[in-house]
Amino acid sequence: MTENTLKFFAIVAMIAVLVVLIRGLKTFFTGGNLDSKKKSNKLMQMRIMLQFCAIVVLMSLAYIMGK
DSSP: OOHHHHHHHHHHHHHHHHHHHHHHHHHHHHOOSHHHHHHHHHHHHHHHHHHHHHHHHHHHHHHHHHO
């Protein structure tokens, strides 16, 4: 992959993490019933997975730019 492609994926990954984080926090703070708590938990699990993907992309970008 080229450097520009990894930069694009890094930006997309960070935006995805931010969107899921905001949706999860909104669900967590506005909810009260069991379904909203489950949805908030699923969104936070998705955030963790997206953060992992973002870290992999960022580390790949740092490795390529360091060469």
